[in-house]
Amino acid sequence: MDNDKNILEVRDLQVDFKTYAGDVKAIRNVSFDLRKGETLAIVGESGSGKSVTTRTIMGLNANNADIASGTIKYKGEDLLKKSEADMEKIRGQDIAEIFQDPMTSLDPTMKIGRQIAEPLMIHKGMKKEKALAQALEMMKLVGITDAENRINDYPHQFSGGMRQRIVIAIALINYPEILIADEPTTALDVTIQAQILNLMKELQDKISTSIIFITHDLGVVAGMADRVAVMYAGKIVEYGTVDEIFYNPKHPYTWGLLSSMPTLDTGGDELPSIPGTPPDLLDPPKGDAFAARNAYALKIDTEKEPPFFKVSDTHYAATWLLHPDAPKVTPPEQIVERQKQYATMHKELLAQQRTQGPVEEEEEKQ
């Protein structure tokens, strides 16, 4: 990999949480790169360690988190070695974050203009008036109608979609190098979701920021990401370009995720799901953590952890199925079929969106 292109390099990251019951191994040896200007999606079930990864990057983990090993290099410097004061300078300036629930992520007692202007005042030492003027520009940029009159409103006077636009404005006001979006559309309804995603794409071009996009929704990933990393039980199990993950997945867990995603063609049949639950990370299983839920598990999966096998220059998967000596398995016909259907369907959807333009968002003012 070309190091110059990487804005963030995470290597061998291991994060434990100290609890009364013992150490919860939330992140187990995670490595990935974020390239300049790209969108990297991290996908996985709840509890797979997606959010812990991003919190570790931000240096905002809970007090009982222990970073056992690893480095997070941003512009060549290890963020994990930085002091709290240095991290404060980076947060909101170089790396910004959008949170999941716009209904709770804004301070209910502060005017939104001030909330958007705050990062400018902290990092650029700007006077309030000047910062507010820039905040107003940002409000217009993220599509808040009648921004002049609404700059002194409070969060409760905005709808959920509008609030997420405000959160995005806060994150982007300092033109950060990296934007971490932690399930930014999960709490929104589907029509608003599409608008917020379009907005993020649009702003990414304008501001030329790199995005780490955390989600469990593969449908969202397809339209947003350049590359995808699939996480399971605190590990990345497969990563590659969005096309490689969607059309040529190699890890049985990715197969499971893809086949449990409803499409327009999902008929009366029961939606497939991955049986079982993720393993207890207090005591992660030996070998491949997914083995117990994996219909394609080999004997070696329960004994030895699979290393990453190279599929292409950009595509790696950690499954013994890719070992030269492994028995040949073909993913079920159904999955292959689904992937093909999804591919064609998704192209149609994109084309449709382009001709129709974004849907107007209804806004409630109290």
Place this chain on the structure above:
Amino acid sequence: MAKYLAKRIFYLILTLFIVITVTFFLMKLLPGTPLTNQAKLSKSQIALIYEQYGLNKPVWQQYLLYLAGAVKGNFGTSFQFSDQPVSYLISSRIGPSLQIGLQAMVVGVIIGIIIGAFGAMKQNTWVDSTTTVVSILGISIPSFVLAVLLQYYLGLKAGWFPIAEWGGFIYTVLPTLALGAQPLAESARFVRTEMVDVLSSDYIELAKAKGLSKTGVIFHHALRNSLIPLITIVGPLAVNIMTGSMVVENIFSIPGIGEQFVKSVLTNDYPTIMGLTIVYSFMLCVVLLFTDILYGIVDPRIRLTGKAN
């Protein structure tokens, strides 16, 4: 806002009316008469005095007469200090009570907020445990016990403060501490709980993600949001201080209305009891009105102005 205030003032008058009525009849149920301790008076003398003060009339007539006077602002003259109008008696004595009450409230609540905030910031450390112990002690030790302890240790033993006199500011220190312990403890406990909640909320996470420092997060986002619920207990705290002052003023010999109230109850000084009850209720009503208005100022979601549809 004006409409709201008018409504509240109407309710205030209604409340005072109910308080006057209930107190008047309750007071008549008190054992004894104003002349119980005057054994030397003959029957005819007593009858004469009763006639003079209108005490020979039926209770309902006395009540109506009192009400009629009260509406005109005439609260009668004290039985105990003859020729002293109740209004004069109260106005000359309310100063020390207000001073100590307000001092206790302000000092108690402010220190309580600081202690509570520290407890929340250092959650589950020795700082936190200490604040918890302080608040439990403050809530469970009655003000009169604390008053005596303060007198003994800081007054008598250490000799730093006068024990039971009234003069300048130095005389107010011990009573203020005795009365302020309760509001201090209550608000510390309240702020701690609330701030622990607020500190784990999403908008605090966002504030940190903006790059705000720890103190920045506390002062710009956490404090204000944690203090809103504190307003709810300001009313009850004021009641605490008022009732506490009756005992504490006696202990420290403070010439205030609390001390007077106890005396007037003991001597069945009907007009003074009534007058002071009205003053206390009025003060409480004002505190409650003030807290309701304060809510709107601090929390934009409950603004009183007609912005809501």
